[in-house]
Amino acid sequence: MVVLAMLSVLALASVVVLLLLALRGRRPKTAGTRPPGPAPWPVLGSLHLLGSHDNPFQAFTALVNVYGDIYSITLGSTSCVVVNTFELIKEVLVTKGSHFGGRPDFIRFHMLFGGDRNNSLALCDWSDLQKTRRAISRAYCSPRFASMHFYNLDTVGSCEVAAFADVLSRAAVPGQPLNVKPLLNVACFNLFTHYMCSKRFAYDDPDCLAVVRTFDEIFWEINQGYAVDFMPWLLPAYAGHMKKLSSWAQYIRGFIMAHIVTEHENTLDMYGDPRDFTDALLMHLKEDSSMEWQHIIFELEDFLGGHSAVSNLVMLTLIAVVRNPAVGARIQQEVDAVTAGSRHVTLFDKSSMPYTEATILETLRSASSPIVPHVATTDSSIGGYEVKKGTVVFINNYQLNTGEDYWVKPTEFMPERFLSADGHVSKPKYFIPFSTGKRTCIGQRLVQGFSFLLVASILQHYDVTVPENTVIRTPTACVAVPPDTYSLIFTPRNDSTTTAL
C-alpha cells in the first residue's frame, strides 16, 4: 500500500513537473533529445520572435525565461541552437571546439570575399588551410611582450600617435564639433599598414580616405543581421545590396594590390628576412604549394580590415568618456602621471595605466560585440542535448556581458569592475569579448595595444565633450557605430606641458 501510495505521489509529481515544463515550453532533458524551443512558423521559422527586440541577442536572452539556458530555434529553414551560459558556451568553443568550428553559409559573406566565404579567415569553415593562415599571422598579430615584433609595433605606434596628435591639433577648433571618425579611421589604417606593410598614407590622401570609408561601411554592414541570411529566396529583393557589397570588396582589393602588394612583390628578397607581414605572406606563397594567390591577398585584406574595428572601438570609448566625464578625468590623471606631461604615450606605458585599459575593457563589455555564429561540423551534443551536423550555434555573449548573474550593476559604466583590490587589471573568466578556443580572435593584442594608444593620447591632450543637448544613442550588442556618426568637441587641456608636445 505504502509503495502504491508513493508511486502515485511520484506519478502525480511527474505529471505536475511535465505540465509546468510544458507551460514554460521546456522538455525534460533525456539523452538524444533536441533542445526545447518554439515551434517554427511556415517559411519564417521563428524569425518573428527576434524582431520584437532592438537586436537578436536581447531576444535570445528573453527566450531563456521561456525555454531555458539552451534552446533550438528555426530561422527561415535553418536549424539553430542558442547557448546562454558560460558553461555551455565553453563546451561549444573549447571542450567540443572541433565539433563546432564551421561558419554559416550566408550569401552576404560570399559577396564580401570574391564569391567564396572560405577566402575569409573569420568566415571560413575550419580547415588545414585555416590552421596555416592563423599560424603565419600569429607572430605579427600576437607579438610576445618585448619580442622583436613587439618593439616594431611600439615604434610604429609611437610614430602614428604623434602624427595623429599633430593632425588633431590642426583640425580641432575649440568649442566647435569635429567629425573625428574619418581622422580616426586614417590613424588606425596607418597603424595597420605601417606595421603590416611598411606603408603609410597622408590624412588628406583622397584614395586613402575613400578606402577607409569603404572598410568602415563594410564593418558596419557585417555587424547587421538580415532576413536574407536565413531566407535566401529573398535574394532578388536584395540584389542591389549584394551588388554594392561585391563592388566595395573589389574596390578594396584593387587598392591593396595597387598601393601595397605590387610594390612589395617587386622588391621582395626571398633570401632575406621578411620586412613585414606582407613579405611573410608573399614568401609563404612561394614556398608552400598548398597556398594560392587569393589566400594571401584575402588574408592581408582581412587583417588590414581590422583597423575599422579598432577605430569603432576608440569612437565608442570616447563616447563613453563623454557620457561619464569622471572616467575621462581619471584616465587623464593616469596619463599625466606616467608621461609627466613631457612625452607621448607608448605601448610600454600600458601596464602602468590599468584604469585606461579597464575603460577599454568596460567599453567592450557594454558594447558586447557578437561572436560570429559557429556551425556543427559533425553530429554532436551540447549540455546533453543532441545537436545535428549543420546546426548553426549562436553564442549569446550579450547575456555573459550584461547578465545580473555575472556583473554587479551591469547597466552602469564602471571600469573599476576590471581592477583588483591592488589596482591591477583583472578579468573574470567569463569575460570573453574576443571569444575563446580554436577560433578565438587573432587580432586581440593589436586591438588592445592600438586602442590604448589612441584613447590615452587623445585624453592626454584634450577634454572630449559633445554639443549641449546632444542625445547620444549607440546600438546594443554591436561594437560598430554608423560610418556617419556624432561629432565631438576637443578642448585643449589647460596644461602647458601637454599642449606643447
Ligand code: HEM
Ligand atoms: C573591437 C575589436 C575586435 C573584437 C571585439 C573582435 C572579436 C572577435 C570575435 C568575437 C571573433 C569570433 C571568434 C569565434 O568565432 O569564436 C573574432 C574573430 C576574428 N578576429 Fe577579431 N575582433 C576584433 C578586432 C580584430 C582585429 C583588429 C583583427 C585583425 C587584425 C581581428 C581578426 C580576427 C580574425 C582573423 C578572426 C577569425 C578567427 C577564426 O575564425 O579562426 N579581429 N574576433
